[in-house]
Amino acid sequence: MAYPDDLLAEGEQVVVHRRPHWKMLIGPVCVLLLVVAVASFLAALVSAQSWALWAWLALAVAGLALVGRFTAYPVVRWRTTHFVVTDRRVLVREGVFTRQGMDIPLRRISSVQFRQGMLERLLGSGTLVVESDSDESLEFDDVPGVRRVHAVLYDQVER
Template identity: 50%
Template sequence: MGYPEDALAPDEELILHTHPHWKMLLWPVTTLIVVTALAGFLGGLVSRTTESTTRSVLLLLILAIWLAVLVWRSVGPILDWRSTHFIVTDRRVLVREGVLTHSGLDIPMTRISSVQFRHGLVDRMFRTGELIIGSSSEEPLEYSDIPNVEQVHALLYHQVFEATPRHGGY
């Protein structure tokens, strides 16, 4: 049994498990490509134009800078994306984040008072957006880059309606 099934109660049903939309990886991947090409170009230039000791020092410096930028601008955001989970079950909404330090939030379906979504032109092109969940006792919680946000909104709204007990014989 894998994550998120490990976090569920024995009779709890998983309805949706997703990571943030892949569009949040565009800049990290672009950085990876550009920095790697630039490091390769500079490495070739240094190899052709410098003496052996200077060449070795400059190549190690280029490698160190390349690795630092790669870890800072690409590896970190990719790990953040991979370690962020948005989960909907038949009882609650779970959000889990973090690589070294984990944080989590559970919202019981019965505590959700409203579900909204928002997305602009670019988000609509990528089929993503921001999901806003209103809880009966707190400020609304906003989650960015939810894939297929309109479908998730409809699913969550349906789950909240199903979880809400009906009164008065309706």
């Protein structure tokens, strides 16, 4: 999905657009599977009881609340997080109910680094470290294709 053009300055072009790596969704999917398994087991356990309808209703409400908080919310947060490199700046936008954003002009970037652990190398993700002229380093975790993003960002900074 392309980054919305109306959020870019006149003549600005997107060079790289990434969301956080999909590995962030492993936990929420595991929670979904666990909630469905436990709720199904408990629903089958109480099915012979006279109050089974009320138990099923309570299980459905509890299950929906857990899935909403620990699965749906992280998925929507992942979907609404953007890491964008344009020909002028680096943009980060995140948030579901309240949005946060940060822009770093390319001319202010003094160095670009990346880090990858063994698992991150296998999955093709990593941490991108951007240092600006103000000597503060900003770390962006779970960047997919971090080596490629690093190379592209370094090339844009050098231009």
